[in-house]
Structure formats: structure tokens, C-alpha cells
Amino acid sequence: MRAPIGHFDDARPAPDCLDILVAPVADAVRAWQGSVPAEQLIHVDTEPEWADTATFVEHYGPELLATSANCVVVxxxxxxxxxxAACVVLSAARVDVNGTVRRRLGARKASFAPMDTATGATGMEYGGITPIGLPADWPLLVDSAVVDLPYVLVGSGRRRGxxxxxxxxxxxxxxxxxVEGLGQG
Incomplete structure (x- = not known):
């Protein structure tokens, strides 16, 4: 199979990769519902040491800079x-934690969650956190620019993939x- 974006040697429908996904992501793929069929979720194998954005786009395709998104826990x-809560913004943008996120959560103060909190609460690896498989009771704020993309690349729950x-x-x-304007820059 060929991935719809990027240049990857190994691309497969996520339902065929349940054994390599972390438990919460595999569970979410198994229970997938919505207008997009689960088979349209594509898992691509990637090298963990190339996970940083600049190195990643160098190896897998420059168009990924405009079509990848980060999921951060706040x-x-x-x-x-x-x-x-989790926030999803384009990789080239910053999450407006102190403005938009704080107001949306009705919080007096908002900040990025500590790494141990983010990984412990999600069951995912740091650097691979994805919006798929997050705790169902969490607010998930998604920048409208991400939703508007025909295809977007996000984490898989692991640094690899x-x-x-x-x-x-x-x-x-x-x-x-x-959320309109969740990402800045």
C-alpha cells in the first residue's frame, strides 16, 4: 500500500497493525466509528531517531511539514x-496554552502537562502521543486548520510509527x- 502523503516504505491500514500499536490506540482502532472507515487510518513505520520535525520531513518528504500535526497534553x-486535555495543532504552529486553551478549559492557569503525567495518563510514549485513544472524558481541542486537511500525519502512540x-x-x-486559532505561528 502507498501512503496518501509522504514517502514511506511500510504503510498499512491501522486495523492490520493492532499488534504494534499501544493498547489505548489499538482499542480505539478496534472500536472505530464515524464517517471515515477504520481502513482509512494508515499506519506508517518510521525511525524513532528521525522523530523531530526537521529530520522527519528531510527523510519522509517535505510536504509533511504542512500536513503533520502534534498532539500535546495540557x-x-x-x-x-x-x-x-489534549490539543492538536499543525506541527509548524504553537498551541495557545495561556489564551485559547485556558479559556476553553475554564482554568485560571494552563500549562503543558509534565512528561510523566502525559505518558502515564495516556498510556502512550512521549513524542508519539496521538489524539486517537485518549481518555474519552478528556477535552480534545483540534485546530480547524488540522481538520481542513485532506490527510494529516499524527503520532501513533509510540515514537516509532x-x-x-x-x-x-x-x-x-x-x-x-x-477550535479556530488554537495554533499560532
Missing amino acids: AGKRGGETTL KLILPGKALAELPGAVV
Whole structure:
């Protein structure tokens, strides 16, 4: 199979890769619902040491800079309560944590969650966190620019491997809210 974006030697439908996905991502692929069939979620094998954006696009195709997105875990705090959420923005953008995210979460303060918190709460590897398979009760803020992409590359839950899927599929994930201007830059 050929991936719809990028230059990858190994591209397969995610339902055929359940054994290499982390448990929460595999479970989400197994239970996949929505307008995009699960077979349109494509797993591509990638080298973990090439995970940083500049190196990644050098090896897998320059068009990926405009078609890849990062998923980051944020913590919003208000009155002693902490709410974890995930944000998905284009890789070339920064998440507006102190503005848009803080307001959306109704938090007094918002910041990126510590690595141990992000990996422990998601069951995913740092540098590979994906919006697919996150805890269902989490808010999932997705920048509208990501949803508008015909195909977007996101993490797979591991540093090795990525998922490619239609951007509109991210808007249908549990807890998803499409936000205009979530990413800056």
C-alpha cells in the first residue's frame, strides 16, 4: 500500500497493525466509528531517531511539514482542581496554552502537562502521543486548520510509527471540539 502523503516504505491500514500499536490506540482502532472507515487510518513505520520535525520531513518528504500535526497534553488548573486535555495543532504552529486553551478549559492557569503525567495518563510514549485513544472524558481541542486537511500525519502512540488519516476524522473523536486559532505561528 502507498501512503496518501509522504514517502514511506511500510504503510498499512491501522486495523492490520493492532499488534504494534499501544493498547489505548489499538482499542480505539478496534472500536472505530464515524464517517471515515477504520481502513482509512494508515499506519506508517518510521525511525524513532528521525522523530523531530526537521529530520522527519528531510527523510519522509517535505510536504509533511504542512500536513503533520502534534498532539500535546495540557493541564488546566482552577480552585485546586486539575483538568487534563489534549490539543492538536499543525506541527509548524504553537498551541495557545495561556489564551485559547485556558479559556476553553475554564482554568485560571494552563500549562503543558509534565512528561510523566502525559505518558502515564495516556498510556502512550512521549513524542508519539496521538489524539486517537485518549481518555474519552478528556477535552480534545483540534485546530480547524488540522481538520481542513485532506490527510494529516499524527503520532501513533509510540515514537516509532505514525498514523495518517483524513483531517475531518479528528473532529469526530470522543471529546473533540474544533477550535479556530488554537495554533499560532
